[in-house]
Amino acid sequence: MTYGDDSTSVGNYGCDTMTLEPSDVFQKFQFGCGRNNKGDFGSGVDGMLGLGQGQLSTVSQTASKFNKVFSYCLPEEDSIGSLLFGEKATSQSSSLKFTSLxxxxGTLQESGYYFVNLSDISVGNERLNIPSSVFASPGTIIxxxxxxxxxxxRAYSALKAAFKKAMAKYPLSNGRRKKGxxxxxxxxxSGRKDVLLPEIVLHFGGGADVRLNGTNIVWGSDASRLCLAFAGTSELTIIGNRQQLSLTVLYDIQGRRIGFGGNGCSK
Structure with a gap:
């Protein structure tokens, strides 16, 4: 198996009974057991749960019961996350804002990625007015x-400029960038308790605005070097998990939509 970041896993492929709850039992669930894993899998990871649209994903293999509906909340350090399938996920839908899948x-349609329409970005009260065509080719995925x-x-340069303008009263870090x-x-x-980060809003098609604050915006383990958690690319636009922290994100694949809501994790 080869992943998007060129990580690879080689091993045995088999099947077994998967039990999520006593009432949720799936016979002949197919999975791989990696023996030789290379790349960015992180330390202490026991495995990867496939949530894509491919035939072998957990979502596809449990579709007979869960109808390809699931939701998650990725937690911050002081909260508890969730992963819900089927009706338990659907019960959250009334409070969410939806955008269409x-x-x-081309061939990326066969990849199992979840493509959405990102139309623009705001920083603070400033709309960046980035043409939606910038995000449309080769596409935007969650x-x-x-x-x-x-x-x-083009979009990252506009975001970076607006963010630096909003953060003008704070000193830039002099630390060297590590390789890669x-x-x-x-x-x-360091030593500042009154830091006010500008709100960043991701504007998706259908009027689904996702508002990002605090840890959704910056990355770093040391206050002496906290960085804007976005980067430029010449390939796919990717909405990563840092920007999804503490949000409820619901995937309704048969309904061809994704929903977003705030404060989805419990304290």
Whole structure:
């Protein structure tokens, strides 16, 4: 198995009975047991749960009961996340804002990615007025595994400029970037308790506005180097998991829509 970041897993392929709850039992559930894993799997990881649209994903293999509906909330350190399937996920839908799933271009449509229409971005009260065509080719996906959101260079440059303008009173970090570090807009916020980060809003088709604050916006383990958690790319636009923290994200594949809601994790 090869993943989007070129990580690979080689091993045995088999099946077994998967039990999520006593009432949710799936016979002959197919899965891989990696013996030789290379790449960015992280430390202490026991495995990967496939939530894509491919035939072998957990979503597809449980479709007979859950109808390809699931939701999650990715938690911050002081909260508890969730992963819900079927009716338990659907019960949240009334409080969410939905955007349509769209077709990806060419062969990418077969990839199992979840393509959406990202139309623009706001920083603070400033709409960046990025043409939607910038995000449309080669497309925008929502991904729970990618950490940092990737934007086309034109969009990232506009976001970076607006963010630096809003953060003008805070000192930039003088720390050197490590090899392979994709984050280039970083601040030294040591000793500051009154830091006010500008709100960033992702505007999706259908009027679904996703508002990002605090940890949804910056990345770093040390206050002396907190970075804007976005990066530029010449490939797919990817909405990563840093920007999804504490949100309820609901995937209704047969209904061809994705919903977003705030404060989805419990304390």
């Amino acid at each position: 769209v077709n990806g271009p 991904d729970s595994r990618t950490v940092i959101t990737r934007l086309p260079q 570090d994709i984050l280039d807009t970083c601040y030294n916020l």
